[in-house]
Amino acid sequence: MPVPGGRGLVARSLLREDAYRAIRDAIVDGTLAPGERLNDGDLVEWLGVSRTPVREALARLEQAGLVQTRPGRYTMVSPLDVRAARNAQSVTAVMHELATREALPDLSTAELDAMRAANGRFADALHRQDADAATAADDDFHGVLVTASANEALREVLERYTPVLRRLERLRFSSLSGRDSVAQHEQIIALCEAGDADGAAAANRANWQTLAALIDSLDEGAGDRGASERT
Structure with missing residues (x-):
């Protein structure tokens, strides 16, 4: 041709x-x-x-x-939109759960090592309160499973919706308030290493669902500002 x-x-x-x-x-x-x-x-x-x-x-x-x-x-x-953030969080959590299920059967030792290394960088960045480095390391951690899933449709959905959440996560990663994610990452790695697809997928989804509390706090803040403006 x-x-x-x-x-x-x-x-x-x-x-x-x-x-x-x-x-x-x-x-x-x-x-x-x-x-x-x-x-x-x-x-x-x-x-x-x-x-x-x-x-x-x-x-x-x-x-x-x-x-x-x-x-x-x-x-x-765009201003930070609570409704858009909730929608993105729901979709993103499910996509990462699916990525884990599809990646796990063929996940290699090298990929597990890459997840551990990324989580180490993530923990260090949180300790230094470096939000940019923490966000990049978190991307690297979850990106291992997304890449290993070899699901291009899944990747495209995450490419669209993850940036909305990353704007919010920088608020959390700029302090030590995101340190619980380090332990959650470790649990995901352990379950992946054990070959527990259901457990690892659920743990990855739960990790993304922790953003709900941050979204709720923004929603409450918006409500408080609206009330003060009316008084």
């Missing part, structure tokens, strides 16, 4: 993905704050790309709930 027409398709794809990840990460780590207006020209200058990949990245970020757009008026970083 002849090579399809067109030039630079791979390069454009990479630019689009790079732009998406750069803007997404800046939103997750707080560099771009909730409510901040996003100007195409500023983003183009920052990223060193054309407007097309920037606009495509912003469209994907809007689908993920990280950006809000009013055509002809503005594009801005």
